[in-house]
Amino acid sequence: YAASGLVRLQDFNNNTTGFSGYPVSVGITQPLFAYNWMKWARMTEPLVYEEAQKNFIESIEEISFEATSRFFRYLRIQTNYALAESNLRNSRDNLRIASVRQELGTISENDFARIQLSVFNAQKALNNARIDLKNADYELKRYIGLDQNQQIELIIPLDMFLFKVDPVKALEEALENRKETPEFERRLIQAERDLTQAKRNSGLSATLNMSYGVSNSADMLGGVYENPDQQQNVSLSLSIPILDWGRSESQVRLAESQRELVIYDVEQDRQDFERRVVVMVEQFNLIRDQIETAEAADKVAEEGYLIALKKFQNGEISITDLNISLAEREAAKRDYISSLENYWESYYLLREVTLYDFEMKQKIFYDNPMLD
Structure with missing residues (x-):
């Protein structure tokens, strides 16, 4: 899959605004025993x-x-x-x-x-x-x-x-x-x-998740896309039924x-x-x-x-x-x-x-x- 996201953060107490997001991210989700x-x-x-x-x-x-x-x-x-x-x-x-x-x-x-x-x-x-x-x-x-x-x-x-x-x-x-x-x-x-x-x-059931992309945070919207940091993620989730009657x-x-x-x-x-x-x-x-x-x-x-x-x-x-x-x-x-x-x-x-x-x-x- 491929994804892109952007979040606007508004702090009403301090009256500040920030932006966070990942310009691009690709990944794979693979069930292992499904x-x-x-x-x-x-x-x-x-x-x-x-x-x-x-x-x-x-x-x-x-x-x-x-x-x-x-x-x-x-x-x-x-x-x-x-x-x-x-x-x-x-x-x-x-x-x-x-x-x-x-x-x-x-x-x-x-x-x-x-x-x-x-x-x-x-x-x-x-x-x-x-x-x-x-x-x-x-x-x-x-x-x-x-x-x-x-x-x-x-x-x-x-x-x-x-x-x-x-x-x-x-x-x-x-x-x-x-x-x-x-x-x-x-x-x-x-x-x-x-x-x-x-x-x-x-x-x-087990699911393997892997993703790679870039992300960043900035006070201005354009700063999110300037010199973003690399982001890598690997996770393995397991699901075992304990009691289903x-x-x-x-x-x-x-x-x-x-x-x-x-x-x-x-x-x-x-x-x-x-x-x-x-x-x-x-x-x-x-x-x-x-x-x-x-x-x-x-x-x-x-x-x-x-x-x-x-x-x-x-x-x-x-x-x-x-x-x-x-x-x-x-x-x-x-x-x-x-x-x-x-x-x-x-x-x-x-x-x-x-x-x-x-x-x-x-x-x-x-x-x-x-x-x-």
Whole structure:
């Protein structure tokens, strides 16, 4: 430190005035056994910075995952709308055929009424699907920043490379790339820091003070700065608590228990994180078989519906059988879309939890514009 001081002395009894001061003085105050916060800051602050850097990359991947979820929500609703249009069109064709059969007396009143009801239900489903599509269209465009007046039509993302992920590799990359690793280390260091601080604050404390400067006294103000005398000072102060009613000891014990709790919590969090990565990899590897099965079921259900529709129009099956085939077709189509959604969401979630691109076989990294 550096300091300068000036004192004016007024003696009212003798009616005299004097000045005393030190024009300049430099010194140092050094605690000898005190808690050194700078030492611990040098250990924790780089970890905090590393956490922030990795958290930025994770945030970008979270946006990718959220965009994927909104994309498939729109795609599901768009598919429902297309199915509703197709169902209404086919229902009206069926009603026209049923009207001709009614004139010929080859269809019962009950079947004709059920065909009419299917037209009303198809129209109602189309109206609901149109409302859902408008809402999904607005939300997707707002999220990705598209003009609300721009027309879009999503295409089912079939161009994908189905691959398997090695759980050992995924766990290795997750521990290296994610912010949890420096976070676990920082929490342990902070627990040790708090314990050290409690111990240093409870025992002997010593402070070394050294100063060097010049000082002078004079009757006039200017005389203080003329030919000042050198002044040197060295002092060592000790502070020993004699009686604090166990307060220091209780603080140390509390810090020790908190450190043990942090060690336990960090170990549990580490195990949970590693288990989460392994489970996600296992789920991702199972999705490939689900996609292949769902795709085959979708094709079979579509072909079965077209066959049932043709048979119904030829009078070979009833409206009940046609509705069953229609329900199977819609369920298979939605299941296929859902399996694709699970794949892509799992893909981006796996990227987020490992910060590794398994398709390109490289770590995920984005430049932070705030650091430019």
